[in-house]
Amino acid sequence: MAQCVILNADGTLSPTGQAVSECTGYVLVSGSEYGLIQAVNTAFSAPSPAQAQGWFIGAWGAVMVFYIASRCVGAVISMFK
Known part of the structure; x- marks a missing residue:
């Protein structure tokens, strides 16, 4: 769960109690x-x-690729007509 914190001068984090949407x-x-x-x-x-x-x-x-394949298949099918 997200929490709003501030950075202290000594490098530690302290929770502020603020809502995350209003966090400063x-x-x-x-x-x-x-x-x-x-x-x-x-x-x-x-x-x-x-x-x-x-x-x-x-x-x-x-x-x-599909166009060329369909042309080849069409040429083979037309031989049997």
Whole structure:
């Protein structure tokens, strides 16, 4: 559970008792909460240019592979007519 804390002059942390949404200091979170925050940030971040290019080329390549395969299958089927 997240907790609002402040940093003391001697380097220790002290809880403030404030709500996390109104915290004026630092928010201390557990490891599982931090992992969830990281997962959400990763899921909704914009892809890098290399990733976007890879998805575009992969989708275009799949369409081309299926098109060429269907042309070949169509040529074989037309021989039996």
